[in-house]
Amino acid sequence: MTTDELSIILPTLPEKPGCYQYFDEDGRIIYVGKAKNLRRRVSSYFHKEHHDRKTRILVRQIRSIKYIVVDSEGDALLLENSLIKEYQPRYNVLLKDGKTYPSIVIKAEAFPRIYATRDIKKDGSEYFGPYPGALIAKGMLQLIKEIYPIRTCKMDLSEAKIRQGRYRVCLQYHIRRCKGPCTGLQSADEYESNVAEIRDLLRGNLHKLIRSYRQRMQAYSDELRFEEAQFCKERINLLERYEVKHTVVPRKIDNVDVFSYDEDEHTAYINYMHIEHGGINRVYTLEYRKQIEESKEEMLASAITELRQRFESTAQEIILPFDTGWETGESMTTTVPQRGDKRKLLELSEKNVVQYKLDKLKRSEKLNPEQRALRIVHGIQKDLHLERPPKHIECFDNSNIQGTSPVAACVVFKMGKPSKKDYRKFHVKTVEGPNDFASMQEIIGRRYSRLIEENAPLPDLIVVDGGKGQLSSAYDTLEQLGLIGKIPIVGLAERLEEIFYPKDPVPLILDKNSETLKVIQHLRDEAHRFGITFHRNIRSKKQIHSALDDIKGIGKKTKEDLLLHYKSVKRIRLADEEELSTLIGKSKAKLLYEALKEK
Known part of the structure; x- marks a missing residue:
């Protein structure tokens, strides 16, 4: 990317939270980042000298920049996590203060421990992540601990040692955070069943887990086993609470295409977002040059067909800002939401299409300042x-x-x-x-x-x-x-x-x-x-003007001598003519004395 191109692009970036993506010359995503302020964060890569060699290499390889605007810094963090998992950009794991991102490991051992680590070893253990920050990894571990009684100790729980009675239950058992597998109070099968559910949770299949617990809760309720049904209900509540807090969009909205529309005098803009597993994994904005007598419904319908074919979308639901009359297959539905989660999703897409249109206008006006001036003048005329x-x-x-x-x-x-x-x-x-x-x-x-x-x-x-x-x-x-x-x-x-x-x-x-x-x-x-x-x-x-300035024949030098000697005009007035003549001469002294006496 040339310096001239950067000078045009960087000032037009929005000062809003979001995620930015860097692409190389082959169009591959090489880095995904989050920002509280997109303009400030992206500009920092190009406006300061980087001491880290890997960052300098990254900056040299950047050929284009794209970004997604979201509502908050928290949403930006979650979207970054989703995009990193989807595209695995080359520089994301390497670039963070010389360290890798944290992962969560299910240790390959009897009664596996589950914890966060940055040290990945090839020992048969399962690693999930990387997570874009320690807070997200800790949040996931906290959820696991609240739902599943998994051991936290580092003891070797081999079958032989448990049978020999080498261990005693600890505080975690007494506060019901562990079921005591170290003393044989919990079987390996039951423990492994919990680990299998945790594995699903770490893979992002919250919806699958919630559905499974709902089925079990219903079965227990039918059998009048209300204690077990209540246990399932508590787990469902925990999972749903986590889902609302830690996903950009609810996971129940899965494999959905979202389209929004905006326009100016000559161009139509259509934003496309694909949603899967509670995350936004694709955002693209298309421009259409308006033709004579072509309605916005026709342009949006045309864009839906083109974008779905281009990105090979298999989504069975399409969220739209208005009805287009677009013909769908038997198994496909279109929704024009008025409220709720789908409406919020549409508003996010609309925010991105408006930002795209605004950025394009800013860039064109930066290249042609007269265009901006004319637009402002016509705006004043209209308003x-x-x-x-x-x-x-x-x-x-x-x-x-x-x-x-x-x-x-x-x-x-x-x-x-x-x-x-x-x-x-x-x-x-x-x-x-x-x-x-x-x-x-x-x-x-x-x-x-x-x-x-x-x-x-x-x-x-x-x-x-x-x-x-x-x-x-x-x-x-x-x-x-x-x-x-x-x-x-x-x-x-x-x-x-x-x-x-x-x-x-x-x-x-x-x-x-x-x-x-x-x-x-x-x-x-x-x-x-x-x-x-x-x-x-x-x-x-006026403050530095004095009565001496109005007397003809008394020049600047004479005035300075008088004020230096007498300190003020008031003292000069009190002096007699003879005294003044010794300082400035007889003729000037006479002029001055008579003028001041007159005043």
Whole structure:
């Protein structure tokens, strides 16, 4: 993957939890990882130097990146586990702080022990995994211990030693965590029966185990053996609780295809997910170029056929966002879920298709920034119900502190971005005291009467920082200039970010994530910043201005000498003419003395 390709792809990755997959030049998955923040995690592979040699080799082999968005970090962990088991990527076992992932072992010995290990030995033992983290392996072992009384000791439980009575039962027996095979209280057949069920559990066949326990519970209940039936029910509850907590989707939804649909003006996007054994083992998004008069039902039906053939799907159930009229075989069903687990599964697919569409748009706009600017401008036109796209927007803000040094700022945005060379600042000349409404009238009048005189282009939209009062003042001034109907104007109230229209008491409230609102907020903030900076500079100049600056004939050097000697203008006033002449000469001393006496 080239640097240019990466610079386009990485900034468009979502900042959401999910799993990412790296592919080599042959299209093989070489690494699967999980992330709380996909963009940050994937970018870290390419933006920092890796000291681990294997990681450097992995990065050099990456040719493409794919990802799956999920709801939470926990789901990402489970999905990663599912994908690793499905594809066995080359670098997953090798790359993790120089260690392998933990596995769970059923030890090849009499009354087998079951525990987590990273040390895999060829001694006839059975290993399950690897698990993507110690927490998942420990969680599985905890479930096994809660359901099955398996020994935890390391003693050699050979038949001869048990018969000789070498051992005594331990605490685990007394707290009913072990049935005491060391003293012959549990037979090898019964123990092996438990191990066989654990083997099924470790292979992921929870659904099979739950079904088996349900059948046994029913049989015990029919025989009025209620104690055994209750025992089976408790195990079913434990297994179902584990299933809900440790699978991305419930295992009862097995061998299912899920499709979701989204579109823009020219393209249809169809996301496909295949579900098996409680995990997502395939995700793919297909693009269709829209044809004339082709409905979304027809495009989705066509995509279902193509994707199922491409991936040789044998799923007997298809979950869809809407009915397509797609013809299925006798043994196949289609579902349009409205609630429950299948609905959640459809929403996950929809989340991925929306993200795919968004990422494609981001990448195309990164290659062509003008496209993004035009889209934003047309978005503002649509959201604010304007007659033409506002390619040129001007925003006004007043700034004064307790009525002193009143100023105003005008900032200009072109194609949704600041055009700083067109910014203007104004001293408020005709208004005394803190009167924002009158100040707004003056500045709007001065700005647009000048543009009219110079025959300069007028803006497509005016934004006033303030509510109904400032907006009404600006509107009245535009009306006097004959500009009503030529330039639309709105006001932005700061408290609730409401947008007001002239003569309309009901404000427009945009979505907080709307690009239109973000541009208008940016305008307002930029006008505020520009105005405050201008006002601060004026105040600073006034603070360093003194009465000496207004006396003709007293230059900068003379002023510095006087202030250095007398420390303040007040002390200079108290000095007599003769005293001043010894410092700055007779002629200047006379000018200074008379001027200060006059003041």
